[in-house]
Amino acid sequence: MDLEKVNLLRNIPSVDRILKNEKIKALITEYSYSQVRESVRKVLDRLRLKLLNEKFSVIDEESIVEEIKRQISKRYSLKPVINATGVVIHTNLGRAILPEEAIRHMVEIAQSYSNLEYDLEKGKRGKRYTHIVEAVKRIVNVESAIVVNNNAAAVFLTLNTLAHGKEVIVSRGELVEIGGSFRIPDVMAQSGAILKEVGTTNKTRLSDYENAITENTALLMKVHRSNFKIIGFTEEVSIRRLCELGKNKGIPVMVDLGSGCFIDLKKYGFYEEPSVQEVINEGPDIVTFSGDKLLGGTQAGFIIGKSMFVEKISKNPLMRALRVDKLTLSALEATLMLYLDEKEAIEKIPTLRMILEPPEKIRKRAVRIMKMLKNKGIEANLKEDLSMPGGGSLPEAGVKTYVVAIKTAQPEELAKRLRYTQPPVIGRIKDDSFVLDARTIQEREIPLLGKALEQVFFSSEY
Numbered sequence: 001m002d003l004e005k006v007n008l009l010r011n012i013p014s015v016d017r018i019l020k021n022e023k024i025k026a027l028i029t030e031y032s033y034s035q036v037r038e039s040v041r042k043v044l045d046r047l048r049l050k051l052l053n054e055k056f057s058v059i060d061e062e063s064i065v066e067e068i069k070r071q072i073s074k075r076y077s078l079k080p081v082i083n084a085t086g087v088v089i090h091t092n093l094g095r096a097i098l099p100e101e102a103i104r105h106m107v108e109i110a111q112s113y114s115n116l117e118y119d120l121e122k123g124k125r126g127k128r129y130t131h132i133v134e135a136v137k138r139i140v141n142v143e144s145a146i147v148v149n150n151n152a153a154a155v156f157l158t159l160n161t162l163a164h165g166k167e168v169i170v171s172r173g174e175l176v177e178i179g180g181s182f183r184i185p186d187v188m189a190q191s192g193a194i195l196k197e198v199g200t201t202n203k204t205r206l207s208d209y210e211n212a213i214t215e216n217t218a219l220l221m222k223v224h225r226s227n228f229k230i231i232g233f234t235e236e237v238s239i240r241r242l243c244e245l246g247k248n249k250g251i252p253v254m255v256d257l258g259s260g261c262f263i264d265l266k267k268y269g270f271y272e273e274p275s276v277q278e279v280i281n282e283g284p285d286i287v288t289f290s291g292d293k294l295l296g297g298t299q300a301g302f303i304i305g306k307s308m309f310v311e312k313i314s315k316n317p318l319m320r321a322l323r324v325d326k327l328t329l330s331a332l333e334a335t336l337m338l339y340l341d342e343k344e345a346i347e348k349i350p351t352l353r354m355i356l357e358p359p360e361k362i363r364k365r366a367v368r369i370m371k372m373l374k375n376k377g378i379e380a381n382l383k384e385d386l387s388m389p390g391g392g393s394l395p396e397a398g399v400k401t402y403v404v405a406i407k408t409a410q411p412e413e414l415a416k417r418l419r420y421t422q423p424p425v426i427g428r429i430k431d432d433s434f435v436l437d438a439r440t441i442q443e444r445e446i447p448l449l450g451k452a453l454e455q456v457f458f459s460s461e462y
């Protein structure tokens, strides 16, 4: 190396020196100290490389500082947020946090070529769904399975394949709307199937289905109500009885289960939610459900059931447009593996862990958060409250939880300011308080939460 270069390299300022620059210090009030230091390191490293590879370069502190400012503002639009709402399956906040195992498998598959569609035994083209089918079959006693983009796609593809131009009989009490953009009648229309509503909003009997059957009936369909309940003077037909009718008449039965859960949640007090196994045991031909609701994996739609129907659906040309990529498949495969041991599933799948976490454990976390805030000089109180862990997935009235309540004259203003912190914090407003539900706050996020609140309470403009 020539002497000139050695001298130049020597002249690169140290990280500490740059951190003392007034403009950089100003950045520290806007971003966290560690974010700024990280950017300083990156820019200095890049400068060092540039000096080694190029003939001439000048070192001037001003331009280094400008480069650091540019570097730190180059942040992504999609970013992590702290979910302090208590809603575990929160569609707007990305639904499921993936298990570590799924993340690791996803990274491993993303970094390399894989046997995505390659049969290693035969040395020729294989099927991308084999990786999932085997995993599903180990959990549920089912003949066949495929996965598509989401449950909406699963319902659409099933209807389009099995009932295009034909009638599908559904109870009026099950014509649900999920999250605004998914309405059973609309999906039905788009798929080319003809909706035949039977019964009334509160009561549908087996004879209602039976009387509606004609030679043009392609499917009997049951839809899980997911986000609402019908109480009072009600009657509905069980999946088992509908399947008996279907068998007698030679018409297949489909169940849109919505939030497929592989664990019997009744054991834990969630009485409304049948497991996928239970539903399959009732005898339907096709069952569809989401990958990122109670299952706790990535966005996906499962179509499982009798081989002859699943095969037919998998051959629909639209399958290609709705197929899932390798990242989804790898995350799902790893998540499904965890279900082979129920205890492991509850510990390692964040969605299940948060939904089933005992209130006492949530309370301990809330106490820690409260103490941390108090140490920072932020007045906060521990309160018992109710979370709605399922979002639109479990129509429960609420489950006991503990929150940290911050009393403020302007809770809306505090909520708004917390949406601008790094990372943003989303909570609930209750009466004259902003509340942080400890159920959905991750252990590793607690220090970040403290920093975010500090930014809001002690930055000059608040």
Ligand SMILES: *Cc1c(COP(=O)(O)O)cnc(C)c1O
Pocket (backbone or CB within 6 Å): 150, 151, 152, 153, 155, 176, 178, 182, 223, 224, 225, 226, 256, 257, 258, 259, 289, 290, 291, 292, 300, 301
């Ligand atoms: C959530 C839900 C859907 C839509 O599932 P996505 O995976 O969000 O597409 C369809 N049907 C029912 C009953 C649901 O609960």
